[in-house]
Amino acid sequence: MAINRKMDFQADEIALADFAKAIAHPARIAILKILAQQKSCICGEIVEGLPLAQATVSQHLKELKVIGLIKGTIEGKTSCYCIDWEVFNAFVGQFGVFAELAQNAPNQSQSCC
Amino acid sequence: MAINRKMDFQADEIALADFAKAIAHPARIAILKILAQQKSCICGEIVEGLPLAQATVSQHLKELKVIGLIKGTIEGKTSCYCIDWEVFNAFVGQFGVFAELAQNAPNQSQSCC
DNA sequence: ATTATATATCGCAAATATACGATATGAAAT
DNA sequence: ATTTCATATCGTATATTTGCGATATATAAT
Numbered sequence A, B: 001m002a003i004n005r006k007m008d009f010q011a012d013e014i015a016l017a018d019f020a021k022a023i024a025h026p027a028r029i030a031i032l033k034i035l036a037q038q039k040s041c042i043c044g045e046i047v048e049g050l051p052l053a054q055a056t057v058s059q060h061l062k063e064l065k066v067i068g069l070i071k072g073t074i075e076g077k078t079s080c081y082c083i084d085w086e087v088f089n090a091f092v093g094q095f096g097v098f099a100e101l102a103q104n105a106p107n108q109s110q111s112c113c
Numbered sequence C: 001a002t003t004a005t006a007t008a009t010c011g012c013a014a015a016t017a018t019a020c021g022a023t024a025t026g027a028a029a030t
Numbered sequence D: 001a002t003t004t005c006a007t008a009t010c011g012t013a014t015a016t017t018t019g020c021g022a023t024a025t026a027t028a029a030t
Helices: A011-022 A026-037 A043-048 A054-066 A085-093 A096-104 B011-022 B026-037 B043-049 B054-066 B085-093 B096-104
Strands: A070-075 A078-083 B070-075 B078-083
Touching: A011 B011, A011 B026, A026 A043, A026 A054, A026 A070, A026 A078, A026 B011, A026 B096, A043 A054, A043 A078, A054 A070, A096 B026, B026 B043, B026 B054, B026 B070, B026 B078, B043 B054, B043 B078, B054 B070
Parallel strands: none
Antiparallel strands: A070 A078, B070 B078
């Protein structure tokens, strides 16, 4: 790979790709589902709900936290996580860009497949 | 990594993660944007629109094609790609799962962050 | 038939992601 | 103060992704 190719793409393309990357793993999807259900947001129970070691789950949680999809607070001895719906919905909303581009396209008919 | 961990997750979690992985790169987002605009779906022009070598773009196109997000047909000397909106919209729609889980959650109040 | 052009595929190097044991950290209980 | 428990971080092995030159393939033009 060459040196930082990222600069060659637009900021919104990079942002959407980064969001996709953050959820591009079944474990992280599973974590979000658990948090959405709020069955519990205590870290330990998330670990129990997944077929992965504690260290691995902690790593996945960190990835989701870094990009802002989840928030985490320390409650005494335990850690507590939950979805930041504002961030989550903002990301999902970005998929609308494609439909918009399609609608504003000048030549709808020129389709070859 | 251990041997096929994938089996430990649910089918829908794997499917959504695979979709996310397919678009988890700025180049693939950029390709989808170009196709959405239908500025042209000829492979060569996609290559010109991206800061990547032809071989690399071809590889990205293949990834999008394998997962079904785009369709490709050969038109004489050139190749022509376009978005499969049915597949695309189906994938995007899957994000609704999280909101549904949140709505059906029994204990909305128990939030610790 | 030969050549030019467009695209796909191969092979490899480098970068990144994933998994997990071991260990660190820090609060709570004893 | 020491131990226990929950979680985070480190180090490292392995797997996957990315990028690209070289090459194959196949159509169109000469």
